[in-house]
Amino acid sequence: xxxxxxxxxxxxxxxxxxxxxxxxxxxxxxxxxxxxxxxxxxxxxxxxxxxxxxxxxxxxxxxxxxxxxxxxxxxxxxxxxxxxxxxxxxxxxxxxxxxxxxxxxxxxxxxxxxxxxxxxxxxxxxxxxxxxxxxxxxxxxxxxxxxxxxxxxxxxxxxxxxxxxxxxxxxxxxxxxxxxxxxxxxxxxxxxxxxxxxxxxxxxxxxxxxxxxxxxxxxxxxxxxxxxxxxxxxxxxxxxxxxxxxxxxxxxxxxxxxxxxxxxxxxxxxxxxxxxxxxxxxxxxxxxxxxxxxxxxxxxxxxxxxxxxxxxxxxxxxxxxxxxxxxxxxxxxxxxxxxxxxxxxxxxxxxxxxxxxxxxxxxxxxxxxxxxxxxxxxxxxxxxxxxxxxxxxxxxxxxxxxxxxxxxxxxxxxxxxxxxxxxxxxxxxxxxxxxxxxxxxxxxxxxxxxxxxxxxxxxxxxxxxxxxxxxxxxxxxxxxxxxxxxxxxxxxxxxxxxxxxxxxxxx
Amino acid sequence: xxxxxxxxxxxxxxxxxxxxxxxxxxxxxxxxxxxxxxxxxxxxxxxxxxxxxxxxxxxxxxxxxxxxxxxxxxxxxxxxxxxxxxxxxxxxxxxxxxxxxxxxxxxxxxxxxxxxxxxxxxxxxxxxxxxxxxxxxxxxxxxxxxxxxxxxxxxxxxxxxxxxxxxxxxxxxxxxxxxxxxxxxxxxxxxxxxxxxxxxxxxxxxxxxxxxxxxxxxxxxxxxxxxxxxxxxxxxxxxxxxxxxxxxxxxxxxxxxxxxxxxxxxxxxxxxxxxxxxxxxxxxxxxxxxxxxxxxxxxxxxxxxxxxxxxxxxxxxxxxxxxxxxxxxxxxxxxxxxxxxxxxxxxxxxxxxxxxxx
Numbered sequence: 091x092x093x094x095x096x097x098x099x100x101x102x103x104x105x106x107x108x109x110x111x112x113x114x115x116x117x118x119x120x121x122x123x124x125x126x127x128x129x130x131x132x133x134x135x136x137x138x139x140x141x142x143x144x145x146x147x148x149x150x151x152x153x154x155x156x157x158x159x160x161x162x163x164x165x166x167x168x169x170x171x172x173x174x175x176x177x178x179x180x181x182x183x184x185x186x187x188x189x190x191x192x193x194x195x196x197x198x199x200x201x202x203x204x205x206x207x208x209x210x211x212x213x214x215x216x217x218x219x220x221x222x223x224x225x226x227x228x229x230x231x232x233x234x235x236x237x238x239x240x241x242x243x244x245x246x247x248x249x250x251x252x253x254x255x256x257x258x259x260x261x262x263x264x265x266x267x268x269x270x271x272x273x274x275x276x277x278x279x280x281x282x283x284x285x286x287x288x289x290x291x292x293x294x295x296x297x298x299x300x301x302x303x304x305x306x307x308x309x310x311x312x313x314x315x316x317x318x319x320x321x322x323x324x325x326x327x328x329x330x331x332x333x334x335x336x337x338x339x340x341x342x343x344x345x346x347x348x349x350x351x352x353x354x355x356x357x358x359x360x361x362x363x364x365x366x367x368x369x370x371x372x373x374x375x376x377x378x379x380x381x382x383x384x385x386x387x388x389x390x391x392x393x394x395x396x397x398x399x400x401x402x403x404x405x406x407x408x409x410x411x412x413x414x415x416x417x418x419x420x421x422x423x424x425x426x427x428x429x430x431x432x433x434x435x436x437x438x439x440x441x442x443x444x445x446x447x448x449x450x451x452x453x454x455x456x457x458x459x460x461x462x463x464x465x466x467x468x469x470x471x472x473x474x475x476x477x478x479x480x481x482x483x484x485x486x487x488x489x490x491x492x493x494x495x496x497x498x499x500x501x502x503x504x505x506x507x508x509x510x511x512x513x514x515x516x517x518x519x520x521x522x523x524x525x526x527x528x529x530x531x532x533x534x535x536x537x538x539x540x541x542x543x544x545x546x547x548x549x550x551x552x553x554x555x556x557x558x559x560x561x562x563x564x565x566x567x568x569x570x571x572x573x574x575x576x577x578x579x580x581x582x583x584x585x586x587x588x589x590x591x592x593x594x595x596x597x
Numbered sequence: 598x599x600x601x602x603x604x605x606x607x608x609x610x611x612x613x614x615x616x617x618x619x620x621x622x623x624x625x626x627x628x629x630x631x632x633x634x635x636x637x638x639x640x641x642x643x644x645x646x647x648x649x650x651x652x653x654x655x656x657x658x659x660x661x662x663x664x665x666x667x668x669x670x671x672x673x674x675x676x677x678x679x680x681x682x683x684x685x686x687x688x689x690x691x692x693x694x695x696x697x698x699x700x701x702x703x704x705x706x707x708x709x710x711x712x713x714x715x716x717x718x719x720x721x722x723x724x725x726x727x728x729x730x731x732x733x734x735x736x737x738x739x740x741x742x743x744x745x746x747x748x749x750x751x752x753x754x755x756x757x758x759x760x761x762x763x764x765x766x767x768x769x770x771x772x773x774x775x776x777x778x779x780x781x782x783x784x785x786x787x788x789x790x791x792x793x794x795x796x797x798x799x800x801x802x803x804x805x806x807x808x809x810x811x812x813x814x815x816x817x818x819x820x821x822x823x824x825x826x827x828x829x830x831x832x833x834x835x836x837x838x839x840x841x842x843x844x845x846x847x848x849x850x851x852x853x854x855x856x857x858x859x860x861x862x863x864x865x866x867x868x869x870x871x872x873x874x875x876x877x878x879x880x881x882x883x884x885x886x887x888x889x890x891x892x893x894x895x896x897x898x899x900x901x902x903x904x905x906x907x908x909x910x911x912x913x914x915x916x917x918x919x920x921x922x923x924x925x926x927x928x929x930x931x932x933x934x935x936x937x938x939x940x941x942x943x944x945x946x947x948x949x950x951x952x953x954x955x
Binding site: 387389409410413414419421426427428429430431432433437440441442443444445447448452453454456496 | 806809810811812813814815817818821822824825826827828829830831832888889
């Protein structure tokens, strides 16, 4: 077969991390190649190298072939965020890339533009009003607009379309619409690289599947030679023992007891966290695990029917109230939510609780504050140990330690964390794990929501695996392994294809 | 996941280099002192010295006279007080573009109460301050409840206030303010008028609250990152509303002082105070606290700007000089702050390179 893209011996080394190791793959004309693997397996690095964002190690080679008509092959990328302008219509978004009709200051030929846009959309089996702004379209329609835009300029058939997690935000029937469009692209003679977490889709769509694990190419199998279970085994490595389905007996010493947690994705989840326990939550993107911690803390859209902290019923829910009741929340996005980057380490650390430092006339006891912060900086081992340094000047790992210290200082009963080691270098990770273990040993209940199954397997007493907004599997300590979690997270979705619509946006 | 990790590695390396550099303690203290006296930290002080020396030689007779300085300090007290109010709002992350109009409103409102309604002096002043506070609180509610950007909310409010000023004054000066009211703005103590001391008192309180209390910490946290502050339990909405309320109250009180000093309620004075206040607050933010809005830096900035303007006027500069000077100062101050940001990053890059070579 005529290959459009030929990648040979691709390696990529970051300091202290080999993200890709000798990966080779080819994409032929009309072929849909799926690349699967879990977080950190090297999928996104591969995409970034193809897009030219990273330079691979010397010795790597990627060759663009020629199309059937001898023209040069070009690569087109559609990233997860699609890169569309939400307020503009389909017509206008298509125009951003490729103007139709006249240039310069002459008025745009409206009818022609519209016909062109409608034809493009229709080519991919979709029909909707191209004059409506993008934000009014469904997620699948948006993806189709993005594909149409990428393909709009194609004057020749030799092209490769790279789709990075295009279905993460799509519902079941929408996925089908997208697949129609992707197949249409392939039928026109283009190659497609399809990056996905969802194995059902991969099995259905791909002509060939490339499996990555820890930067290595584990398998490169053609359609018919793989099935769902086989892929799970390849992605996760060895698989542990059978499911321990949920139904763990209620212990009496729950520090947090939540019934009926509902959010934009989560549907009626129950959760108990016991004193001294480290509970992990994982699941693929869109499974609902991203919003669990923030809903419990009272800062995300969502509701909890019953929420008890030890024996206290929590009613009015706001971050402020949650903190007063002994909860702490380390958000995943440190820059935006976790800390005030323009303030010093000292000011960040004492922000949630300054009452003990308050003296006559509301004066803040600065010497006492400095002494306390100094103690914490030593305890969590912040480098450099300078409390007056602006937070943005610390490295990611040290920033996270400061954020953790800020909450541990409150001696929380429940510590909620989203991706606690995101953007943290290897050295600081161990320190953060120690702090988490220390908090649990001090009697706090800890909840860690993370995509990093390896870490969860390492530090958690039990891990909840979510799928489509529900608890799929609960894995307890003796059975806890990365492979076990991955296979649970990637487990088969319900076969009726209906990922239930989320309706309410209350709260 | 891979990419951020890579970046963190780079920063971690930079930190390691930093650690090597700051090992001995006394060297760090020495660094602190030199940093405190560095041009970057107290540039306004150096600019002031330069201006002072320059005009001392250029126009020594008038520039070096005590009367000139007494008049300068007194005449700028209102601008300084207004800037202090603005710093409170800016620290909470809210722009108050209505601050000039609020001053104008306070000034005409107190004159209106006194001259047209015969209300006694103290209640009239209190009512004016309350009215200013109400305007500020309304600004705050528009920002946090209706979720209008503070820029737009206060811009709209500014126009509404100008309309109200014209309405209650019929666009005429309000005359006939009593002598005892005028004393508020003109009484001299140790050669300086009363507003100077009032300004210092307001600045002192604002400084105390912003710098030395948990409330102030909440204000700066809200201005620094509203979402992170909220997640740390700060009532960010209340902070913004109250900060704008204080800003409005101080602006109205400044207006009262203007009416008192002029002896009339002038419906046209408000907007002219807007730009000097912003220039001073932004120039002030480059002083002392490394990019943070702060009270004394702002007060200093008011007087440095005024010194420059005064010197140029004494040297025979035309009447449009103050506007030019304030405009340029605002742009330079903000440009300087941006430059400091990039310079710090550049410094980090340099440290990294040095570390690599070792």
